[in-house]
Amino acid sequence: MTYRVWFTTLLGCGLASVTGAVMAAEGQRGADPSQVERGAYLARAGDCVACHTAEGGKPFAGGLEIDSPFGTIVSTNITPDPEAGIGNYTREQFADALREGERADGANLYPAMPYPSYAKLSDEDIDALYAYFMQGVEPVAEQPAESDVSFPFNQRWGISLWNWLFADAEAFEPASGQSEQLARGAYLVQGLGHCGSCHTPRGLLFQEKALDDSDEAYLSGETLGGWWAPSLRGGGEGDAGLQGWSADDIVEYLATGRNDHDAVVGEMTSVVANSTSHLTNDDLQAIAAYLKSLPRQSRDDENRQSETTPAQTEQMLTAADVDGKPGARLYLDNCNACHFANGEGAAKVFPSLVGNELVNADDPTGLVHVILAGARLPSTPGKPEALAMPDFGWRLSDDEAAQLATFVRGAWGNHGDAVSAEQVAEVRETLPEDRETSAPDFEK
Known part of the structure; x- marks a missing residue:
């Protein structure tokens, strides 16, 4: 773990x-x-x-x-x-x-x-x-x-x-003029939920740079153990991350691990399975309202132009016009059946890759991990079916996995940097020894 x-x-x-x-x-x-x-x-x-x-x-x-x-x-x-x-x-x-x-x-x-x-x-x-x-x-x-x-x-x-x-030993106090719902959401997020432990950037001495919303760094995103814990600040102008989600989208994600935009992976899978899926709807609504009240500061990479638009990527994949584009060919061979040519997948089943924060994260480790080892949605009271994405580490070489990840990070308007075979090899080394994730040697 x-x-x-x-x-x-x-x-x-x-x-x-x-x-x-x-x-x-x-x-x-x-x-x-x-x-x-x-x-x-x-x-x-x-x-x-x-x-x-x-x-x-x-x-x-x-x-x-x-x-x-x-x-x-x-x-x-x-x-x-x-x-x-x-x-x-x-x-x-x-x-x-x-x-x-x-x-x-x-x-x-x-x-x-x-x-x-x-x-x-x-x-x-x-x-x-x-x-x-x-x-x-x-x-x-x-x-x-x-x-x-x-x-x-x-x-x-x-x-x-x-x-x-x-360390701040002060008990929680609602902000002046804060509604009862927002105060409850703030209390759960800042306190018992300790969301900032993963989603707030860390300083030189590994301290959280902010413990509450008095600082805009609070819940602005951090990389932990190779997994990108995205910004939870869902307010302000724009449609990045939770800004493009409604409060009900957030509630559904926390209650079931999936919604029309995304599906849970990595460490958050356990959080949904053991914690948030068991909270009352009122508490989940309070958390969602609080996160939607936090303005998000636009990042430079979010404004960076992609080489291809969603329409251009979809047209290329639909026509199978992938000559000289190994990453696109690998996508058609391995991913297209579930995530489709438009990259949008199927709501609440296969997550969209378009604008996905894991796909666009500065550190591609989380995306590479999912490609190599697959992922499984948690079984929750509201969605008991534990849908799974298969692992592809056994069939993709480091170079192929890097080409596939690079394609996904630059397609449909995404803006992630290229991934190298060396980065894939580093992730493969961290996977459990009993998992067969080495690409087959067809020359044997």
């Missing part, structure tokens, strides 16, 4: 005092069932299960290995087991971990845990989450392996300075 900056790293949870254990137990016995149920919903909104569950493992028991720029981080057990998990955390220790990045033993958590976002959580939501994790989650007595983080990043004391510079 690729590095995810919203990953919750409650590393090395130490045992609290006997008094703390008693307080935690009292909290478990006294929790209202409706409070536990509400906490379960909030845990969905925070997507806690995605990072704290290993493949094939028990929910929240940790053990998921994640490659980061600083080494391998292993997710921790956040079940209420008193030794392997957080069963001895008091409510205040639980709150400090979420809001301030402080472990029960007083040590700093790594800022890969999105506590700068969780700092915005209300006391009421902290209470509900605590009730859920202490009473609604099954204890698992499994201690995950230790993380292997390189020096000096394994020195937790240095994080205090990082927190002083970049």
Whole structure:
């Protein structure tokens, strides 16, 4: 799995005092069932299960290995087991971990845990989450392996300075004059949803350049682990990205992983499957309204002219006039059946390639990954069918995959730069070893 900056790293949870254990137990016995149920919903909104569950493992028991720029981080057990998990955390220790990045033993958590976002959580939501994790989650007595983080990043004391510079421990406050719906959307996006962890550019010390919409950098897009996390700013003039989506388009995408414009790929697949597809329609509408309220600044590459217009590309492909155009020929052979000559695909089934943000991203790694390894839509309550795009790494050489990606990034008015065979080879090296993605050698 690729590095995810919203990953919750409650590393090395130490045992609290006997008094703390008693307080935690009292909290478990006294929790209202409706409070536990509400906490379960909030845990969905925070997507806690995605990072704290290993493949094939028990929910929240940790053990998921994640490659980061600083080494391998292993997710921790956040079940209420008193030794392997957080069963001895008091409510205040639980709150400090979420809001301030402080472990029960007083040590700093790594800022890969999105506590700068969780700092915005209300006391009421902290209470509900605590009730859920202490009473609604099954204890698992499994201690995950230790993380292997390189020096000096394994020195937790240095994080205090990082927190002083970049962490904001202020609770969420609605903007002046903000409607109830917009305030709810802002609270979910900035807080539990921690959307900025992936979609906001990072600074020199890997801090989010903005934690809320007071800065236009907030949610303006970032590349993480080779996947482009596009701008979520859907307001202002223009039709780039979410600007061209309606609020209902955003709701449908978050609820099902697909809409008339696009289909989810990469890390966002897990977010939709485990989190946003389980939110209420009111909350999804609030998120959509908030994202549509954020003006988007036009980028230079969005105004760059493409070599071919949508009509010219469609005419060329329809006539199969691809002599001397290897990328176009490869598109006809491998992609045209689903994405069609107009590149628009089929709504809610095969995503459009026209103006697609993954296709036009500065870093083509995500597009190349999809070409080589394929993609699968998540099964969600609203759309249970898990439609899949097949992988083409087994049949395309590095040079062919590069030609195909280059064609798609320059066709139908798209404005992406050319892709090299070397870039494709780098992506192929990152794919799982058990996946057959090497092009066949027909000379054998």
